[in-house]
Amino acid sequence: MKIRLIRNATLWLEYGGRHILVDPMLSAAEANPAIPNTANDRRNPLVPLPVPAEELLEPDLVLVTHLHRDHWDGEAAARLPKGTPVLCQPGDAETLAGQGFTAAAAVEEETAWGGLHIARTSGRHGTGDIGAAMGPVSGFVLRAEGEPAVYIAGDTIYCAEVVEALERHRPAVTVVNAGGAVFTTGDPITMTADDVVSVCRKAPQTRVIAVHMEAINHCLLTREALLARLEQEGLSARTDVPADGQWLEIAARH
Numbered sequence: 001m002k003i004r005l006i007r008n009a010t011l012w013l014e015y016g017g018r019h020i021l022v023d024p025m026l027s028a029a030e031a032n033p034a035i036p037n038t039a040n041d042r043r044n045p046l047v048p049l050p051v052p053a054e055e056l057l058e059p060d061l062v063l064v065t066h067l068h069r070d071h072w073d074g075e076a077a078a079r080l081p082k083g084t085p086v087l088c089q090p091g092d093a094e095t096l097a098g099q100g101f102t103a104a105a106a107v108e109e110e111t112a113w114g115g116l117h118i119a120r121t122s123g124r125h126g127t128g129d130i131g132a133a134m135g136p137v138s139g140f141v142l143r144a145e146g147e148p149a150v151y152i153a154g155d156t157i158y159c160a161e162v163v164e165a166l167e168r169h170r171p172a173v174t175v176v177n178a179g180g181a182v183f184t185t186g187d188p189i190t191m192t193a194d195d196v197v198s199v200c201r202k203a204p205q206t207r208v209i210a211v212h213m214e215a216i217n218h219c220l221l222t223r224e225a226l227l228a229r230l231e232q233e234g235l236s237a238r239t240d241v242p243a244d245g246q247w248l249e250i251a252a253r254h
Helices: 074-079 093-098 128-134 160-169 193-202 223-232
Strands: 002-007 010-015 018-022 061-063 086-088 104-106 110-113 116-122 138-143 150-152 173-177 207-211 247-249
Touching: 002 207, 010 150, 086 093, 093 104, 116 160, 138 160, 150 160, 160 193, 173 193, 193 207, 193 223
Parallel strands: 018 061, 061 086, 086 104, 150 173, 173 207
Antiparallel strands: 002 010, 002 247, 010 018, 110 116, 116 138, 138 150
């Protein structure tokens, strides 16, 4: 398996003989306004794509955890071929079909596609009223012959749903959306450093890859701060905090 962080939550996986694009946000730097009700007015995305968008437009499959603009933006909807298979959470396939995608389908619980087994997981995009307002979010667990099981948690804090997914699927690799995204009031809506540490402690068998940092204006946890915390906790050896554009290669366990 090879996995490349593109930017924010956008990933490119070479997995089970397939090329998989996750949560494509293809907008140019500063193309979109700041997230409302946040502590600064920096335009999004904060940084450019590390590769030309054209290199990302012919995946075998697209996985979309939810339809917030930093996971599925207008550029992705406009530029990806409309016949591209797209798997998403219940309720989102209709929106994707309305955008012209003819092979969009919701994963209720589990599905098989192109030699892959894909299970959908749940999460919480924040707490209280803010979490409810953010709407439902999902993640996916991928399995394929000769590949490590991969859990892409999506936009969730550390919560009972994440614990359940870690216990049920026992992934060899877990991708978490960090950044500690927060509004001017309320608790964070993506994982903080404490949350990432909790994932590591809960699932000592998994290699944790932390993404979703330094690309959106209200994601205030930096890579440097997270790396320092992981070092302090003695977790650096089994965690990765990749730079935009960085490839990671992970072998299956035997």
